[in-house]
Amino acid sequence: MTQNDNKSKPSNGTITQARTVFDVEGLKVYYSGFLALLDVYIKIPEQQIVAFIGPSGCGKSTLLRCFNRMNDLIPGAKVEGRLNYRDRNIYDPKINSVKLRRQVGMVFQRPNPFPKSIYENIAFGPRSNGYKGNLDELVEDSLRRAAIWDEVKDKLKGKGTALSGGQQQRLCIARAIAMKPDVLLMDEPCSALDPISTRQVEELCLELKQQYTIIMVTHNMQQASRVADWTAFFNTEIDEHGKRRGKLVEFNPTVQLFSSPNTREAEEYISGRFG
Numbered sequence: 001m002t003q004n005d006n007k008s009k010p011s012n013g014t015i016t017q018a019r020t021v022f023d024v025e026g027l028k029v030y031y032s033g034f035l036a037l038l039d040v041y042i043k044i045p046e047q048q049i050v051a052f053i054g055p056s057g058c059g060k061s062t063l064l065r066c067f068n069r070m071n072d073l074i075p076g077a078k079v080e081g082r083l084n085y086r087d088r089n090i091y092d093p094k095i096n097s098v099k100l101r102r103q104v105g106m107v108f109q110r111p112n113p114f115p116k117s118i119y120e121n122i123a124f125g126p127r128s129n130g131y132k133g134n135l136d137e138l139v140e141d142s143l144r145r146a147a148i149w150d151e152v153k154d155k156l157k158g159k160g161t162a163l164s165g166g167q168q169q170r171l172c173i174a175r176a177i178a179m180k181p182d183v184l185l186m187d188e189p190c191s192a193l194d195p196i197s198t199r200q201v202e203e204l205c206l207e208l209k210q211q212y213t214i215i216m217v218t219h220n221m222q223q224a225s226r227v228a229d230w231t232a233f234f235n236t237e238i239d240e241h242g243k244r245r246g247k248l249v250e251f252n253p254t255v256q257l258f259s260s261p262n263t264r265e266a267e268e269y270i271s272g273r274f275g
């Protein structure tokens with residue numbers, strides 16, 4: 001983990017000085033007393049794409065859910081340590097988690113549009129939150145940003161669930177964008193998509209990072225190397241009771257992690273010699 005100075009070297013080769021959006025210090029996550037994720041330290045740089053990779057059960061989704069306190073919704077889940085979002089610890093009891101989730105939006109593995117029209121999929125959240133602007137403009141702008149406007153502009157009254165899987169996922173991204181978030185969390189956003197839709201979502205992410213910080217869990221190492229500026233490699237280790245727990249092993253610019261990882265664990269995983 002060599003990101004302390006926040007000097008980031010994105011995969012396109014340019015060096016930027018990014019501000020820190022999330023600063024995680026000594027984070028532990030338990031499920032019903034079982035320590036699932038061990039002492040995470042990581043700084044997430046602004047307007048970059050950060051990929052979380054690693055074998056099944058190493059805690060990638062668990063950590064992702066901490067960034068907008070989605071783990072609060074899981075019975076028995078407990079988080080310890082500090083997770084600062086723009087200098088405020090989001091696990092401070094005074095933090096409003098509903099407001100936090102507006103700033104830190106989430107896109108899930110399976111596209112999950114509401115069983116409503118395409119228009120309402122976008123308009124529903126902002127309207128429920130008292131949006132005072134022009135909803136038609138917000139719907140169009142969000143769909144444009146999610147690179148799906150041209151495909152749906154003539155059928156805004158049609159059901160969101162009637163779209164293809166790839167279109168549904170971009171609709172869900174548009175829905176998240178309509179809430180004007182600061183960060184987008186994506187949990188394997190392409191795992192249910194065909195290669196063409198995957199490519200479209202990846203290109204969309206590269207566009208969106210001009211404005212948002214994106215943290216993406218992916219099982220696809222090629223995807224991480226295509227889109228992520230930074231990559232965090234997680235692994236599991238066996239605890240004293242013989243149970244597997246997750247840990248963050250290495251966090252580095254993607255180019256570095258894939259070309260010259262600092263740890264043998266990451267090197268073995270990347271070169272397919274894992275397990």
Ligand SMILES: Nc1ncnc2c1ncn2[C@@H]1O[C@H](COP(=O)(O)OP(=O)(O)OP(=O)(O)O)[C@@H](O)[C@H]1O
Pocket residue numbers: 031036054055056057058059060061062063074244246
């Ligand atoms: N809701 C839950 N209740 C209890 N244990 C859970 C829950 N979610 C995850 N865990 C446990 O926490 C550990 C980390 O799981 P997590 O899903 O975060 O890993 P992951 O790296 O995202 O895995 P995958 O790549 O398979 O999705 C695992 O041991 C898992 O069994």
